[in-house]
Amino acid sequence: MSNQKIQHHEALIIGAGFSGLYQLYCLRDQLNLDAKIIEAADGVGGTWYWNRYPGARCDSESHTYCYYFNDEILKEWKWSERYPAQEEIQNYLNYCADKLSLKKDIYFNERICSCFWDEHKEIWSLTSESGKIYSSKFLITAVGCLSSTNKPEISQLSAFEGEIYYTGEWPHKKIEFRNKSVAVIGTGSSGIQAIPVIAEEAKQLFVLQRTPNFSVPARNHKLEESFHSEFISKIEMWREKMFDSRHGHPWKAPPRKLCETDERERSAILENNWEKGGLRFRESFDDIILDEYSNEIISEFIRKKIYEIVEDAETAKSLSPVDHPFGTKRPPIDTNYFETFNRNNVELINLKNSPIKSCDKNEIILEDGKKISVDILVFATGFDAMTGSLQKLGLIGKNGIRLEDFWRSGPQTYLGLAIPNFPNLFTITGPGSPSVLTNMPRSIEQHVDWITQFLRYLMNSNMTKVEAKAIDAENWTEYVTEIANKTLMPKAGHSWYLGANIPGKPRVFMPYANGLNNYRDECETVAAGGYTGFKISS
Numbered sequence: 001m002s003n004q005k006i007q008h009h010e011a012l013i014i015g016a017g018f019s020g021l022y023q024l025y026c027l028r029d030q031l032n033l034d035a036k037i038i039e040a041a042d043g044v045g046g047t048w049y050w051n052r053y054p055g056a057r058c059d060s061e062s063h064t065y066c067y068y069f070n071d072e073i074l075k076e077w078k079w080s081e082r083y084p085a086q087e088e089i090q091n092y093l094n095y096c097a098d099k100l101s102l103k104k105d106i107y108f109n110e111r112i113c114s115c116f117w118d119e120h121k122e123i124w125s126l127t128s129e130s131g132k133i134y135s136s137k138f139l140i141t142a143v144g145c146l147s148s149t150n151k152p153e154i155s156q157l158s159a160f161e162g163e164i165y166y167t168g169e170w171p172h173k174k175i176e177f178r179n180k181s182v183a184v185i186g187t188g189s190s191g192i193q194a195i196p197v198i199a200e201e202a203k204q205l206f207v208l209q210r211t212p213n214f215s216v217p218a219r220n221h222k223l224e225e226s227f228h229s230e231f232i233s234k235i236e237m238w239r240e241k242m243f244d245s246r247h248g249h250p251w252k253a254p255p256r257k258l259c260e261t262d263e264r265e266r267s268a269i270l271e272n273n274w275e276k277g278g279l280r281f282r283e284s285f286d287d288i289i290l291d292e293y294s295n296e297i298i299s300e301f302i303r304k305k306i307y308e309i310v311e312d313a314e315t316a317k318s319l320s321p322v323d324h325p326f327g328t329k330r331p332p333i334d335t336n337y338f339e340t341f342n343r344n345n346v347e348l349i350n351l352k353n354s355p356i357k358s359c360d361k362n363e364i365i366l367e368d369g370k371k372i373s374v375d376i377l378v379f380a381t382g383f384d385a386m387t388g389s390l391q392k393l394g395l396i397g398k399n400g401i402r403l404e405d406f407w408r409s410g411p412q413t414y415l416g417l418a419i420p421n422f423p424n425l426f427t428i429t430g431p432g433s434p435s436v437l438t439n440m441p442r443s444i445e446q447h448v449d450w451i452t453q454f455l456r457y458l459m460n461s462n463m464t465k466v467e468a469k470a471i472d473a474e475n476w477t478e479y480v481t482e483i484a485n486k487t488l489m490p491k492a493g494h495s496w497y498l499g500a501n502i503p504g505k506p507r508v509f510m511p512y513a514n515g516l517n518n519y520r521d522e523c524e525t526v527a528a529g530g531y532t533g534f535k536i537s538s
């Protein structure tokens with residue numbers, strides 16, 4: 001063992017995105033704990049630090065995609081557009097971190113690759129890729145749900161001599177698309193945002209689509225000066241609306257079923273909400289993700305829109321999703337996505353007809369022998385979602401048990417917040433919690449508040465060790481699956497919600513699908529009962 005200095009703190013948080021920053025503030029300024037963040041990047045932002053691809057923008061509305069724990073921040077920060085762009089969110093998080101003096105308590109440029117529970121000392125011992133060692137009594141992961149980039153294996157990719165970029169790890173410099181032929185692989189939310197922006201610049205753009213996706217127009221626009229003053233006069237109303245909803249947005253589906261609404265009325269409702277744009281389109285009726293018939297009607301409504309927008313009928317057909325019900329994969333919202341296929345410099349390549357076979361020095365070669373000559377290859381191929389970034393931490397719990405072994409058949413958590421065999425570890429927005437099905441800052445604040453309240457309870461009762469009970473985690477995980485099975489969500493057989501986008505990953509529906517409002521009540525009941533489901537000791 002080297003005699004290297006170990007940085008010991010009462011609590012360590014991994015990640016300086018939305019969740020890590022708020023957690024640091026709570027532990028340091030509310031509980032007076034000696035707490036630090038360890039962050040791989042050289043700045044704050046988390047997902048918004050890395051995902052700076054062209055067109056990157058949030059799909060939650062800006063006045064809701066922000067912290068609500070501090071009214072001064074809400075009043076001071078003025079959002080400029082309906083949906084905030086990556087740069088604006090990153091500026092916002094820098095502003096928050098500066099305002100709350102958080103940066104002095106962050107170790108930047110340190111990527112943690114191993115976290116080991118030392119049973120004898122009852123502390124977590126962490127090692128970074130640079131070889132530094134940290135330790136702490138409590139460890140909180142704030143690593144995000146969509147942070148571990150999926151880099152699909154493509155034969156002979158290393159022979160490609162052009163530029164290669166991944167939307168999830170975009171370089172911190174302007175990429176020049178002018179006079180270049182570009183291929184984008186992937187038509188999830190990231191691809192759907194990047195494609196229209198790249199198309200405007202590139203000489204030629206090839207969109208390599210494996211599965212077509214539903215997308216709803218975002219209808220983004222600049223916010224009027226009066227928006228902010230009106231918004232801050234009703235902060236409490238917005239807060240209540242968000243926490244009272246399934247998805248953490250300030251709206252919920254009215255109590256009306258599409259299948260019980262006559263054709264004229266439902267068309268009018270859908271048209272009206274399509275014009276308003278954004279994720280609230282999904283909330284036009286309250287049975288969209290529960291009833292196959294209702295879902296087919298809304299799915300067909302979107303397919304018709306695609307046919308109306310896209311001039312070439314064959315391209316429109318290829319862009320029309322038929323393999324999954326609308327809303328069972330995370331619905332992207334877009335600006336001119338389908339319209340982009342009417343441009344002369346854009347060609348849709350349907351990988352369903354002919355998958356990618358390999359690459360050579362300046363081409364992508366398809367199974368049918370077609371060769372696509374490109375200068376730049378953009379992978380918008382998503383993430384090893386929810387579990388990927390946790391598993392990359394190299395977590396080893398009690399009796400040497402590795403997280404990847406414990407989760408071999410799928411993630412097991414209690415409330416999405418704690419894992420049996422991994423004492424004194426909390427996972428903000430972990431699998432088994434609503435997280436990715438919601439407006440993330442609401443789920444994050446709920447988790448951070450709950451963890452903070454739990455740590456306060458432990459401190460007040462002179463307790464130092466806590467661990468989720470195996471039986472409660474088993475029951476919770478089964479319950480999460482049961483809830484998902486009552487919806488149409490598992491019908492998107494290849495979605496990342498199920499882990500199905502990563503070869504070899506167990507197929508388990510990972511997020512809690514019963515709504516943030518209900519989940520919050522369940523967490524409060526656990527706390528009120530003296531943290532049932534946890535072993536607590538001194």
Ligand code: NAP
Nearest residue numbers: 057058059152186187188189190191210211330380381382
């Ligand atoms: P994604 O939804 O997983 O989409 C990945 C795309 O890449 C899919 O079209 C997929 O096709 C394709 N793909 C994957 N591997 C491939 C391969 N080997 N060959 C060809 N195609 C391949 O990933 P994402 O677009 O990054 O979005 C992930 C999530 O991040 C979103 O659902 C959303 O929650 C979040 N996000 C949000 C925003 C926003 O707030 N606006 C923006 C970006 C991302 P298949 O469908 O056939 O697998």
